[in-house]
Amino acid sequence: MNQIKAITKRMGRLLHIYIPIYDRHIYYVSAKTEADFIAIAKRTLNLEIHPDHRAACFAVRAYRPERNKVNIGIIWTDGKHLEHLVHETLHATLWIMDSCSMHLSNNWMEDETNAEQAFCLLQEYLFKTILDEGRKK
Numbered sequence: 822m823n824q825i826k827a828i829t830k831r832m833g834r835l836l837h838i839y840i841p842i843y844d845r846h847i848y849y850v851s852a853k854t855e856a857d858f859i860a861i862a863k864r865t866l867n868l869e870i871h872p873d874h875r876a877a878c879f880a881v882r883a884y885r886p887e888r889n890k891v892n893i894g895i896i897w898t899d900g901k902h903l904e905h906l907v908h909e910t911l912h913a914t915l916w917i918m919d920s921c922s923m924h925l926s927n928n929w930m931e932d933e934t935n936a937e938q939a940f941c942l943l944q945e946y947l948f949k950t951i952l953d954e955g956r957k958k
Contacts, residue, residue, distance in 0.1 A: 825946040829954065835865050836954050838947065845917045846884075846893040849951045851900030858897040868895070877905035879912035892920070896947075900955060906948060914944040 828839045836849040848866065852858040855872055862868045868882050877898040884893045894913045898905040918924070923936055 825942055827946065827950065829950060831954075833865050834861050836951065838950055840917070840943075840946075843917050843921050843943075845920065846891060847896060847913055847917075847947065848893060849896045849898075849954075851898060851955060853899055855897075862895065866893075866895075870895075876902070877909050879909045879916070881916060896951070903952075906951060910944050910947040910951070913947055914940055917943060 825840065825842065827841070830837045830839075832848075834850055834852070838847040838849065839845075840847070850858055850861050852861055855875065855878075858878075859870045859872060862870045866884060868884065870880065870882075878896075880895050881892055882895060883890055885891075894916055896906075896909045896913055898909060918936075918940055923939060925936055925940060
């Protein structure tokens with residue numbers, strides 16, 4: 822059973838996921854095109870995203886809500902390809918865990934800290950949260 826607790830909030834076409842245990846913010850947007858994603862990021866978060874002609878992406882950007890600078894993760898997919906969402910939530914998971922100094926070891930099957938399980942639970946949580954919110958629309 823996944824024990825990760827987070828706060829989710831819709832912001833127009835963005836889904837904001839705040840994960841207190843890791844103190845990290847993830848934003849997800851489902852947009853048909855990269856140009857649409859860039860426009861939503863600019864309009865909603867005032868972020869500059871440069872096109873790189875992909876079908877999906879994960880990016881980390883500095884964000885300044887209420888004068889506090891924080892790094893946030895942004896996931897974009899077209900909402901049609903689950904494999905893209907799996908791929909991008911793994912990037913998000915690796916970024917979150919790395920920023921908290923958690924790393925998979927070479928001997929992850931014998932790792933007594935259970936880092937592998939923490940990585941898997943976080944990716945499962947991100948994937949399921951985004952998928953469930955997408956179904957509510």
